[in-house]
Amino acid sequence: MQFHHHGYVSGDPRVLPAEGVGVDRPTELPDEVDVLIVGSGPAGMIAAAQLARFPGVTTRIIERRPGRLAIGQADGIQARSVETFQAFGFAGRITAEAYQISEMCFWKPDVEHPENIVRTARPLDDPAGVSEFPHLIVNQARVLDYFAEYAANAPARITPDYGLEFLGLEVAEVTGAGEALPEFPVTVTLRHTTDSPDPAGPREGSERTVRAKYVIGADGARSGVRESIGRKLTGASANHAWGVMDVLAVTDFPDIRLKCAIQSHTGGSILLIPREGGHLFRMYVDLGEVPEGGSAAVRATTIEQIIAKANEILTPYTLDVKDVAWHSVYEVGHRLTDKFDDVAHEHVGTRTPRVFITGDACHTHSAKAGQGMNVSMQDGWNIAWKLGHVLEGRASEALLDTYSAERQVIAQNLIDFDREWSTLMAAKPEDLKDPTELEDFYVKTAEFPAGFMTHYAPSLITGSADHQSLATGFPVGKRFRSAPVQRVADGTPQHLGHHATADGRWRIYVFADAAGGGSTGDTAAVDALGAWLTESPDSPVVAFTPADADLDSRFDVKVIYRRPHTEVDLATVPPVFLPRSGPFGLIDYEKVHALRSDAGVAGGDGLSEPGVDIFAERGIDPAGAIVVVRPDHYVAQVLPLDGTAELAAFFARLMLPQREAVAAY
Amino acid sequence: MQFHHHGYVSGDPRVLPAEGVGVDRPTELPDEVDVLIVGSGPAGMIAAAQLARFPGVTTRIIERRPGRLAIGQADGIQARSVETFQAFGFAGRITAEAYQISEMCFWKPDVEHPENIVRTARPLDDPAGVSEFPHLIVNQARVLDYFAEYAANAPARITPDYGLEFLGLEVAEVTGAGEALPEFPVTVTLRHTTDSPDPAGPREGSERTVRAKYVIGADGARSGVRESIGRKLTGASANHAWGVMDVLAVTDFPDIRLKCAIQSHTGGSILLIPREGGHLFRMYVDLGEVPEGGSAAVRATTIEQIIAKANEILTPYTLDVKDVAWHSVYEVGHRLTDKFDDVAHEHVGTRTPRVFITGDACHTHSAKAGQGMNVSMQDGWNIAWKLGHVLEGRASEALLDTYSAERQVIAQNLIDFDREWSTLMAAKPEDLKDPTELEDFYVKTAEFPAGFMTHYAPSLITGSADHQSLATGFPVGKRFRSAPVQRVADGTPQHLGHHATADGRWRIYVFADAAGGGSTGDTAAVDALGAWLTESPDSPVVAFTPADADLDSRFDVKVIYRRPHTEVDLATVPPVFLPRSGPFGLIDYEKVHALRSDAGVAGGDGLSEPGVDIFAERGIDPAGAIVVVRPDHYVAQVLPLDGTAELAAFFARLMLPQREAVAAY
């Protein structure tokens, strides 16, 4: 954590100084905003948290509920989401209070006594160690709390406007030639809800309009924003229903603290998810497919019926439920919309999208693969940094088209995966091709539910894989996977990726070549690249950083030397890796790294992996490599150390020059 | 983290439900309190935090300052203190914002150009890996903030009463035979200070009295509490002075982010301590011994003089100070009082101590070994749990005599160590026996400054070492050193010791014997001990747990099986290790552990140590062992698995039976 560089910070360094629109932010929702987010679920809250790092942008988030979510809904947190929480500074805290999945148990009818279930398999949840972060279970409400805290403590100081309901919106269109679009082209109609804790006194039912430059619809499966732009969820007509209950109970079922898929001989099935705190657990009890029009009947299922059914499936074990924290009949189908914004396919490139939909508003699917909250968060993060960049004048509006293009594919993959997984889980044992088909699928596809299958195709912001062989462990289009290094200035073990936060910056990691790696070897290639980065007018760092801003304000440029930290002489490191910033022009010493030392230093941050060689772990070529990483931590490009022309070209097609016109705020 | 067992907790689980005196705690300091703590430095705040876990006890903490400490004072946090923070739930958070010491550099005059300094050594700070926690540097103010948060969120809901100054106290004495001591024998006089943020309006200068059962003097080096009980700091008459500055600066000194001891050819010396946030650092610039009466002259040293002196010592490097966050002339001698309570040596056993002094009030020493805040916290923790136990009727008053007996020895050791270390650091190179004497001492004594040399002698609460051979890695009288295990119920990797919090409970760890360790071996010895613990009237768990309280409310009893977790059948584990608690009688599944599995599961909590065998790491005999641990996490006793008589005897001499009379609250 870096702070004090603008002067001493006496209190919690997680509370960043208010800046821009965060200074004296009005309590009351203004009439004109840059971004209006509708809905404070996972998609909306992460978007607010990310935009809170862009204090040049006025962002408001409205929510129909009178206050925070208290209970219920999703609880599965993929390792990819925990990586994301790291970027928002709360991975450690939420891990400490969450349930951590280590194994998954499969229970089936006993072959000899099919009325009884027996454990048939116990695979590890993450046998390959796909992330240094764990797979967690914790209530959605707590995830939202942490994002809310982040948004409130970030420079733009965003807090949700509760008790405001979205009714509809209209996007202004340019009808005549030469006519200009209004500055705030989206007009949104809202209504104060009855139970709103309105600081301005009772205004229940009263309507108002707000004009916005952009709207993010994060208003869930029944999205009004989606409807207002004429998009539809399409897909299988049948829903699948589950009785969901979060309960405190006494049981003799031995795996009650393990994630279990349980199938009984009657075809009943339970997905058991232990929950945070050591006592609570969730059960999804299968209620089967809901025929069209059959919703009401299924929804009438009582908690007593759910508990009775669970007991039946668990035979010979019993479940004595003592307290029901939450229960619901969760009914959902596999549905998806074809595009996640308001621009028709045929108008892409000629019209700028103004309204985006995210999360459940664009895709719904079963809860069985534990995906809903996770994918929704990645949607929200994806659109939020892009809006920040466009609105602060860093990037061209074309960036906004990449949101739907990237995320719609991911949603389609998710739905395909989930359909296969749900079908397998609902199948009777005798219907499976192979008795271990379910377990095999779980193990084979482990990377998917962990959230790491996302692989963006080449686009404006994802380069080609031409130079992939220079860094095979950083696949272009996939998330940047951290690895251990040693920081030179203080000799501490670090996870390279954990230094990256959700600060909206692009990152350029420079991995030294082997010539510069020996203890006495020179570092000519790194030095030349370092000089180019600060001196060439073509360098993205020069071209796209405003002249009056800190050198590291738009690009976070790091170097990893291929030698032990004691053999790196800071005096010879190019200044781009030791940038000076803030009112005192202090040197930032946290961008220069070296090989992980063999000596262990107690960490508390998963750092007790002495001796790991990041160059070997991530397949860095002896020639070295430049790895460009997006603000949402996906690898955008891999280039050779002398690939300055390609590096310049990559950013030139996307970013707006800052050196002639000074930044907007 | 365990919660939800009294029903669903929707918000932050770190906020424990208010209980006892924490429900409707009065804002105004009452006239009668059980414990009055004077001073909210590290000693006082940890005492308040610990006592906040005893909601049967009315504890108040008064502080002369108008509010929280903002800046300055100590910053060195030993690994032992970070272990302590773990018990109070904030090790992870404070580590994330702190500077972490990995190495210490030694700089000396260059042999050929003595006007220039050169680096002569760079030893690791903790080469032996004495703890899984790191050695940190962070401002004392933040440590106090975290303890304050803990105290405010714990059941007794303690917050400091700011703006109240201690003036004096009197302890009532029994003069006539048969006369009873008043219930609140200590009368304390206080004054409202001028700048107090008093909720009751301006009362500056007005005095009041409070009566207390016990007083903890945590009021620092000039302690009025110490004076009021007639104790004196004695020791060398001369103070040593240092110019201390916390600054933001630009420098070409390459080790500016490393802890350094720097000696120049003129005899000047600097102790450089990098600080949290990546930019700030502290320098202690030696100002030499202060002759008696010379204080005023030394204190007149200006910040400009300190900076000039630092530049002189750092030659050929320069230091361009941009901002001074804090500076002070810190002047201190090696002083100690002979006893830490109000009972004269000759009255121990006949009078109960009523007033205790802690921290700087009883011992002062240089800042060079970074001990002040650390030792003070252990003082405060030591007395606080003891007062909690006595006041809640768990233990006899004799427990209180152990405070001074234990801590005075520790302070004496500290002062001896610090004197040696300061002398070495202040010595001119040519005066050293051996040119590497300083570095050698640093490496040789590493366990001391890390806080792990504390080794309590046998007493009422520290048993004999007769059975030490059964668990050589848990020395009786030293802190319980955690090691990795695998939790049986959920298969997750855990650090055994991290489950222990500052909840005031004694802990009984049962390490299985090798007979019960094979994959099919029986567990006769563990089963017999388990049965005795819940069934025998001699069992401390039976005798000293109130009949209407949860089985695990006074003793936290855990088992570690000597086999993989997949080979432990929970159905056969004795109920004392799976106790039922709370209104729903839910089973606690977090006390049953097994050998650490070979398979790594991502942790984020220093848990990536697959395959570590706790039995081998901690030298557990094939016959198994019982390890008894105090509420402040020191090993109290090691016993054989059939040592039930000794176990019963150990607690019988200390604790008060609870089964006839129900607990006090």
Ligand SMILES: Cc1cc2nc3c(=O)[nH]c(=O)nc-3n(C[C@H](O)[C@H](O)[C@H](O)COP(=O)(O)OP(=O)(O)OC[C@H]3O[C@@H](n4cnc5c(N)ncnc54)[C@H](O)[C@@H]3O)c2cc1C
């Ligand atoms: C009742 C319920 C139960 C669920 N149970 C499970 C489960 O058991 N397991 C699982 O994995 N997933 C479950 N889900 C799905 C999971 O919660 C979602 O996948 C996830 O929350 C998607 O995030 P989101 O931000 O897209 O939408 P949501 O979390 O649905 O958030 C949408 C937000 O928008 C607000 N909103 C909606 N309309 C308006 C409006 N017109 N004006 C203003 N605000 C509006 C809503 O109040 C809500 O806060 C459940 C969802 C719901 C609603």
Ligand SMILES: Cc1cc2nc3c(=O)[nH]c(=O)nc-3n(C[C@H](O)[C@H](O)[C@H](O)COP(=O)(O)OP(=O)(O)OC[C@H]3O[C@@H](n4cnc5c(N)ncnc54)[C@H](O)[C@@H]3O)c2cc1C
């Ligand atoms: C100015 C200063 C600078 C220091 N600098 C360093 C340093 O550079 N490095 C280092 O390692 N250590 C330093 N120390 C020492 C270190 O801070 C102590 O070792 C540590 O704080 C001891 O903790 P404590 O709780 O015993 O006492 P303290 O932290 O001193 O706390 C005592 C508290 O009691 C309060 N108090 C005092 N008298 C009264 C009264 N009559 N009524 C009510 N409240 C009262 C004080 O306001 C204070 O909050 C410094 C101490 C001071 C005071």
